Structure formats: C-alpha cells, structure tokens
Amino acid sequence: MTLATVLRRDLLLALRQRADVFNTLLFFLVVVTMVPLGVGPELETLRRIAPGVIWVAALLAAILSLNRLFANDYADGTLEQMLLTGEPLPLIVMAKCLAHWLVTGLPITLMAWLLGVMFSLPADAIGILMVSLLLGTPALSLIGAVGAALTLGLRGGGVLITLLVLPLYVPVLIFGAGGVEAVAGGLSAQGHLLVLGALSLGATVLAPWAIAAALRISME
Amino acid sequence: MLEAIDLECQRGDRLLFSGLSFRAEAGTCLHVAGANGAGKTSLQRILCGLLLPAAGEVRWRGASIRKLREDYWHELAYVGHLNGVKDDLSAEENVFFAAGLAGRARTREQARAALAQVGLAGFEDLAARKLSQGQKRRVALARLYLAQDAPLWILDEPFTALDVRGVANLAQRIGDHLGRGGVVVLTTHQDVPVPGRVRKLDLGAPPCGLEPLPDDGAAGAGEGGA
Numbered sequence: 350m351t352l353a354t355v356l357r358r359d360l361l362l363a364l365r366q367r368a369d370v371f372n373t374l375l376f377f378l379v380v381v382t383m384v385p386l387g388v389g390p391e392l393e394t395l396r397r398i399a400p401g402v403i404w405v406a407a408l409l410a411a412i413l414s415l416n417r418l419f420a421n422d423y424a425d426g427t428l429e430q431m432l433l434t435g436e437p438l439p440l441i442v443m444a445k446c447l448a449h450w451l452v453t454g455l456p457i458t459l460m461a462w463l464l465g466v467m468f469s470l471p472a473d474a475i476g477i478l479m480v481s482l483l484l485g486t487p488a489l490s491l492i493g494a495v496g497a498a499l500t501l502g503l504r505g506g507g508v509l510i511t512l513l514v515l516p517l518y519v520p521v522l523i524f525g526a527g528g529v530e531a532v533a534g535g536l537s538a539q540g541h542l543l544v545l546g547a548l549s550l551g552a553t554v555l556a557p558w559a560i561a562a563a564l565r566i567s568m569e
Numbered sequence: 570m571l572e573a574i575d576l577e578c579q580r581g582d583r584l585l586f587s588g589l590s591f592r593a594e595a596g597t598c599l600h601v602a603g604a605n606g607a608g609k610t611s612l613q614r615i616l617c618g619l620l621l622p623a624a625g626e627v628r629w630r631g632a633s634i635r636k637l638r639e640d641y642w643h644e645l646a647y648v649g650h651l652n653g654v655k656d657d658l659s660a661e662e663n664v665f666f667a668a669g670l671a672g673r674a675r676t677r678e679q680a681r682a683a684l685a686q687v688g689l690a691g692f693e694d695l696a697a698r699k700l701s702q703g704q705k706r707r708v709a710l711a712r713l714y715l716a717q718d719a720p721l722w723i724l725d726e727p728f729t730a731l732d733v734r735g736v737a738n739l740a741q742r743i744g745d746h747l748g749r750g751g752v753v754v755l756t757t758h759q760d761v762p763v764p765g766r767v768r769k770l771d772l773g774a775p776p777c778g779l780e781p782l783p784d785d786g787a788a789g790a791g792e793g794g795a
C-alpha cells in the first residue's frame with residue numbers, strides 16, 4: 350500500500366521532471382560514444398573493451414542520478430514527513446529505490462543493446478551484457494542510496510558521494526563486465542551472473558535498513 | 570497524554586534549554602513561545618522524534634516515544650516550517666500523496682474536500698509551483714483536515730503567510746481538534762486566537778527551564794540556533 354503510493358508518487362515526479370531523467374541517460378550515451386573517438390576505430394580493440402566501458406559509464410550515470418533520490422524531498426520538507434509516518438521507513442525507502450531503478454537502471458539496460466551493436470559485440474555477448482545490467486543495476490540504486498542518504502544536506506555532498514559509493518560499486522563492476530568478457534572468450538557467464546544477482550538481492554535486504562538509519566541521522 | 574521529562578537541547582556548543590518538563594493533557598493546546606533562537610523549532614523536532622534530546626525523554630500515553638516509534642508517528646500530524654509540498658505536483662496530488670504517505674489512505678474526493686476547507690477550491694489541479702506562499706501553506710495545512718485519527722498535532726509557525734481569514738479558519742480547526750480531545754503543540758509569535766484551553770510555554774523565560782547562556786550571555790540569544 351505505502352509501497353505503491355510512494356512508487357506512484359516518485360514515478361509521477363520523474364515524469365514531471367523528465368529533463369533530469371533524460372540528462373542521466375544522455376550522459377550515459379555520450380560517455381560511451383566518446384570512447385571510440387579517444388581510443389581509435391579498431392574494431393577488435395573496441396569489441397574487447399566494450400563491456401568494461403559500458404559498465405563504467407553505467408556506474409557514472411547511476412552516481413550522477415543519485416542526488417535526485419533524496420535531495421529534493423529533503424529541501425522541500427517531504428522527507429521530514431516520510432520520517433514521521435506510521436509506515437515502516439525501510440519500505441518507503443525501498444519504493445523510492447525501485448522508482449529510481451525504473452527511471453535509470455532499466456533504461457540504461459535497454460540502451461546497452463544499442464551500444465552493444467555500436468561496438469559490434471556478438472549477439473550472445475549483447476544478451477549477456479543486458480542480463481548482467483538487469484541483475485546489477487538494482488544494486489547500484491540501492492548501494493548508491495545509502496551514500497545519498499549519508500551525504501544528505503552536506504556541503505560538497507556531490508563529490509563526497511562519489512568517493513563514498515564508487516569503491517562499493519567495484520564488485521558489481523567486476524562481475525558485470527567480467528561476465529560479458531567470459532562469454533566473449535567462449536566461457537559460461539553463469540557464475541558471474543549468479544554473483545550479480547546475489548549482490549542485488551543482498552542489497553535489497555540490507556540497504557533499506559541502512560538507508561533508513563542514515564536518513565534519520567542526516568535529519569538530526 | 571504528551572509528557573516531556575527533563576529535556577535538554579544542545580545545538581553546537583550552545584545550550585538552548587535544559588530541565589524542561591511539562592505535561593499536555595487531552596484537549597490542551599501548548600503554545601511554545603520564545604525569542605528567535607530560543608529553541609522552539611528544536612523543541613518541536615524533539616517532540617516529534619526527529620531530533621534526539623541531549624538528556625531527558627518524551628513520553629506519549631506514558632511510554633517513551635523512542636520505544637513507540639511508528640505507533641507514535643501514526644498518531645502524530647506534523648506541519649513543519651517547511652511545507653512538504655512538491656512543486657511539480659498539483660495541489661490535489663500533494664494532499665492525496667501526503668495522506669497516503671502518512672498511512673492515512675484517502676480518496677481523491679477527500680483530498681479535494683480538504684482543499685476546499687482550506688479555501689483552495691478551484692486550485693486543485695494547479696501545479697503547486699504556481700501557488701503563492703500562503704496558498705502553499707494552505708496545501709500543507711490541508712493535511713490536518715485528513716488527519717482526524719491523529720490526536721497529536723505539532724505545528725511550527727502554522728499561521729505564517731496566512732491571511733486573516735486563513736488564520737481564523739485554522740484557529741477554528743485547532744479549536745475543533747482540542748474539543749475532540751486532541752493535543753496541539755504550536756509555535757507562533759502572534760497571539761494565539763485558538764478557542765479552548767491554551768497553555769503557554771515560554772522558552773525565553775527562566776521558570777520553564779531556560780538557563781542563562783554559559784559564556785557569551787544574552788548576546789547570543791538573538792541568533793538563530795535551530
């Protein structure tokens with residue numbers, strides 16, 4: 350019930366603030382398309398680095414979108430109201446992360462198909478790339494939200510959140526990009542994907558509690 | 570119902586108040602008064618449970634609010650000095666989602682009725698960013714018309730930005746709430762036009778426990794603290 354209300358509210362807000370959402374996705378697209386310009390057009394090189402590049406760009410795009418998660422609610426006082434409801438805060442936070450994933454992680458996953466074609470990845474590698482993003486991006490939203498909650502209301506929070514969250518993204522990056530490379534090398538990506546799924550599931554269970562606690566501290 | 574025991578509040582290295590104790594029984598309006606920076610907002614945030622007091626505790630129906638948590642917040646309606654109104658949502662959506670968020674699911678019609686009661690009939694579908702400051706305040710206060718099941722209202726400067734009719738309307742609403750056995754804690758610099766039992770808690774005067782400031786004396790009392 351609360352989950353549905355918060356989800357509807359956040360998606361409606363994302364719809365009204367379309368520009369913010371598009372900026373993140375455009376950033377993702379631009380970063381990835383910059384790489385061939387810098388590295389050079391050799392197809393073999395591009396094909397080899399494509400998974401890593403796309404994953405790194407996805408991490409950066411996720412970081413860029415994190416300040417949208419709580420900062421607006423904090424500034425206009427809605428966050429206070431969320432902390433003072435009879436509903437469990439971790440549930441509210443979970444709904445916010447789900448909404449965040451639906452407008453960043455999911456579109457990034459879909460756009461990866463286009464970028465995979467652009468880097469002339471083989472079809473099975475593109476498939477694994479998308480599956481790995483689908484499994485890994487929820488962890489990006491959830492872990493990032495912990496950082497966003499901790500740095501709420503701090504001066505220079507934007508830089509701090511990057512320093513705080515990027516190291517925590519490392520396992521997701523390694524197993525995400527690693528899975529695609531494994532398939533390109535003729536191996537199975539199953540192990541990588543299972544670890545990614547485990548990371549996201551673990552984050553789903555633990556992160557909401559951490560975010561809720563961090564928000565209460567930030568609001569003091 | 571609401572009880573504060575030996576509360577102490579420190580912001581930075583400034584002691585705002587200490588040894589503050591009071592009880593507010595059903596049907597009482599507690600008017601928190603005091604100079605700017607005396608700790609009125611801090612006291613309200615402590616009573617809400619947003620801020621931890623340096624010492625002491627707040628009790629609701631005899632139990633500490635730190636233990637009650639969600640059970641306490643379910644009985645609380647808080648309008649802070651930030652409106653909690655989303656600029657990108659319409660007035661009606663704001664009231665509707667705020668009620669849903671507070672765990673008081675209401676229909677769109679009830680949200681519109683609440684807006685009509687704060688004098689915003691006809692503005693329901695207008696984006697909140699297009700409303701004036703006073704109208705936004707009214708959108709925030711419309712929450713109170715949907716919070717009949719919350720016996721405790723904590724209102725920070727509820728009368729700011731409201732016009733004369735708005736003030737009278739809200740005072741009437743608060744009076745009704747007191748008549749039903751509710752408890753209201755509010756801060757305001759105006760005279761409280763609320764009908765019913767109003768008790769004043771002056772943070773600026775020694776009897777209620779505000780100690781003289783430790784070092785720089787009265788000079789600091791005028792600066793913002795909360």
